[in-house]
Amino acid sequence: MQQRPPKLTEIAERLDISAATVSNALSGKGRVSADLAKRIREMADELGYVPSLSARALRTGLTGVIGLVLPDIGNPLFPQIAQAIENAATDAGLGVLIADSRGSIKAQTEAIRHLKDHGVDGMIVVPRRGTRVGDIGCPVAMIDSPSTPGNTVSADHWGGGFLLGEHLAALGHRKILLIGNHRNSIVQNDRLGGVRAALAAATTQTIWLDSPSMASGDGFDATHWYADGYTAFVTVSDLQALNVLTHLQNAGIGVPAMASVSGFDDLMFASVVTPALTTVRMDMPAVADIAIAALKQAIETRAAADSQTVKAARDRVPMTLVVRRSTGPTQQEEGKKPAFTKTSEGELDR
Amino acid sequence: MQQRPPKLTEIAERLDISAATVSNALSGKGRVSADLAKRIREMADELGYVPSLSARALRTGLTGVIGLVLPDIGNPLFPQIAQAIENAATDAGLGVLIADSRGSIKAQTEAIRHLKDHGVDGMIVVPRRGTRVGDIGCPVAMIDSPSTPGNTVSADHWGGGFLLGEHLAALGHRKILLIGNHRNSIVQNDRLGGVRAALAAATTQTIWLDSPSMASGDGFDATHWYADGYTAFVTVSDLQALNVLTHLQNAGIGVPAMASVSGFDDLMFASVVTPALTTVRMDMPAVADIAIAALKQAIETRAAADSQTVKAARDRVPMTLVVRRSTGPTQQEEGKKPAFTKTSEGELDR
DNA sequence: CTGAAAGCGCTTACAG
DNA sequence: CTGAAAGCGCTTACAG
Known part of the structure; x- marks a missing residue:
């Protein structure tokens, strides 16, 4: 039906007052008598008034939309x-425009430009590994590792790793293998650093799958390490953990009975596999709330200060250890079910 | 630095011509002499001119942004x-605003309203199971099952299932178990229907995990069926397949040596597990292209016809069988590596 | 507390 | 082929 939506002046006409007053009343600037303001609001509701964001944007220079730049939307x-950011943004009355910096750093730059062209008020960037985002002419909140310069908010990866390390130590593991993907990833180093710190009394060995020795040959073979006495395998992500888990199972090495496998991130499949993966989870909603709050504040005070990376917060959100069943080697742990929501399997495909 | 970006009138002033002419030249309406148009374009480039989308939106009523409504952003x-839509939209010069209809149908309605309030020109909706989206006052392209009324474009789920069924038949499986999650899911019924049709000569049995008998007790136990002679397990999603796979392995039933497990969707972990999952994949980029094209056309012709669900296309995009290693029962298949890109593990966490 | 007026930066008939 | 003018729907000083 595409009814032409009512505009502000229509409310004004009906009430025989000026558009300025309607605008003031609706924006709650308080320059209107309580009584009149109430009548205006009622009329607006009655007419189903929805302000034109385009007009407002043109006038105020603010669109009410922020951009979300992700290194790779395909990232599990x-x-x-995205969900956490979308929720937090919606609560803050902001829309979220997404952009994928798939592939290259160049793509990241393009994505940022694309968003700017679309007039976002600010953006949240999860930068590509090793990337820095310069001044882009609008506020930016970066979600990265705490050790990254320019970071605004992030999970406490080191602390999360420490929790996991303590857990494994308590279970009695003495030889633990740590498996990383990219030796120059700050996040991965933070995570494994925490694990190592908690396992100072045990034997740990760290291997990086992107190292030359690994890249050649058939890569990593968990059974080989198992034969060497390693009973726990700590990976830097659940995807890697899944890989190790199924490898071991495939080779007849029981998990968690004979070996322990754990990961990070609590990806949606972590609780679906048998045995369920023990993992370390970030509090994404908290990260998102902080990022959005910082961004919003930066947008609001933007007029004064120059637009810059939002550095106000620099928060470090704690991580949570999610103990499930893969905790060997002697199966001490019965595995509590996690309390938080997992991805609804029900909506997998319809 | 937040330099005030140059506006159209500045170009006009510098060239000592009218804004109208600049506008015409830049929008390529062709009412400008080629020579002048060229000079205008050069000046625009030189100044780094970026049109104000807000102003254009206010004037034309079109924002150049579409909404993407997903049933649950947490969906694997x-x-x-999202990636496919974002790519297609970007190529079409459109921005994508995301909305999560998490949880309820009510949330879906709210999400749609939220997007409308933000002035999207149209939207792409992946509706919640069993949901219909009424007229919302802007063009809508629905991505759902071909059998769903109102559907605009979708993968050929039945056809994909048929491919999988044929494959299993060719491998010599005689007793195949089909496992669905929601018995009233159109997509799932389409998929399993295709499988069944191709396996007409074999024995198939279908179970639904949401049926009362399954819901009670400990639910589904693959080993039980294996003992009963079933050698192939077809699930309606890779997540389910992963569950079955790890269950079997955990119980000492080798895959693919003793049993075959397959899924749908080629989720990012499908190629990471051992053995890699055989699955059926949709051509998301094709789906996205069709949806975006349909939407764009509807937006452009919107003025004339009333806004409605886009039904132009109703396309049915073919699905692809991805044969990997889980294809038993006699391990005939050596498992080709899939040709398409899988989610870059590298960006898992940084 | 309320209103008249200007203007955000474009595009689009309409003239010439 | 080019330009003058109006207007999209708001908000924001500025008066009263």
Whole structure:
């Protein structure tokens, strides 16, 4: 039916007052008598008035939309991030425009430009590994590792790793293998650093799958390490953990009876596999809330200060250890079910 | 630095011509002499002119932004969808605003309203199961099952299932168990219907995990069926397949040596597990292209016809069988590596 | 407390 | 082929 939506002046006409007054009343600037303001609001409701964001944007220079730049939408962690950001933004009355910096750093730059062209008031960037985002002419909140310069908010990856390390130590593991993907990833180093710190009394060995020695040959073979006495395998992500888990199972090494496998991120499949994966989870909603709050504040005070990376917060959100069943080696742990919501399997496909 | 961006009138002033002419030249309406148009474009480039979308939106009533409504951003299939849509939209010069209809149908309605309030020109909706979206006052493209009324474009789920069924038949399986999650899901019925049709000569049995008998007790136990002679397990999603796979392995039933497990969607972990999952994949980019094209056309012709669900296309995009290693029962298949890109593990966490 | 007026930066008939 | 003018729907000083 595409009814032409009522505009502000229509409310004004009906009430025989000026558009300015309607605008003031609706924006709650308080320059209107309580009584009149109430009548205006009622009329607006009655007419189903929805302000034109385009007009407002043109006038105020603010669109009420922020951009979300992700290194790769295909990233399995993306749903968690996007969902948390979308929720927080919606609560803050902001729209979220997404952009995928798929592939290259160049693509990241393009994505940022694309968003700017679309007039976002600010953006949240999960930068590509090793990337820095310069001044882009609008406020930016970065979600990265706490050790990254320019970071605004992030989970406490080191602390999360420490929790996991303590857990494994308590279970009695003495030889633990730590498996990382990219040796120059700050996040991965933070995570494994925490694990190592908690396992100072045990034997740990760290291997990086992107190292030359690994890249050649058939790569990593968990059974080999198992034969060497390693009973626990700590990976830097659940995807890697899944890989190790199924490898071991496939080779007849029981998990958690004979070996323990754990990951990070609590990806949606972590609770679906048998045995369920023990993992370390970030509090994405908290990260998102902080990022949005910082961004919003920066947008609001933007007029005064120059637009810059939002550095106000620099928060470090704690991580949570999610103990499930893969906790060997002697199966001490019965595995509590996690309290938080997991991805609804029901909506998998319809 | 937030330099005030140059506006159209500045170009006009510098060239000592009218704003109208600049506008015409830049929008390529062709009412400007080629020579002048060229000079205008050069000046625009030189000044780094970026049109104000807000102003254009106010004037034309079109924002150049579409909304993407997903049933649940947490859905593991979401990354594929979002990425494909974002790519197609960007190519079409459109921005994508996301909305999560998490949880309820009510939330879906709210999400749609939220997007409308933000002035999207149209939207792409992946509706919640069993949901219909009424007229919302702007063009809508629905991505659902081909059998769903109002559907605009979708993968050929039945056809994909048929491919999988044929494959299993060719491998010599005689007793195949089909496992669905929601007995009233159109997509799932389409998929399993296709499988069944191709396996007409074999024995198939279908169970639904949401049926009362399943809901009670400990639910589904693959080993029980294996003992009963079933050698192939077809699930309606890779997540389910992963569950079955790890269950079997955990119980000492080798895959693919003793049993075959397959799924749908080619979720990012499908190629990471051992053995890699055989699955059926939709061509998301094709789906996205069709949806965006249909939407764009509807937006452009919107003035004339009333806004409605886009029904132009109703396309049925073919699905692809991805044969990997889980294809038993006699391990005939050596498992080709899939040709398409899988989610870059590298960006898992940084 | 309320209103008249200007203007945000474009595009689009309409003239010339 | 080019330009003058109006207007999209708001908000914001500025008066009263």
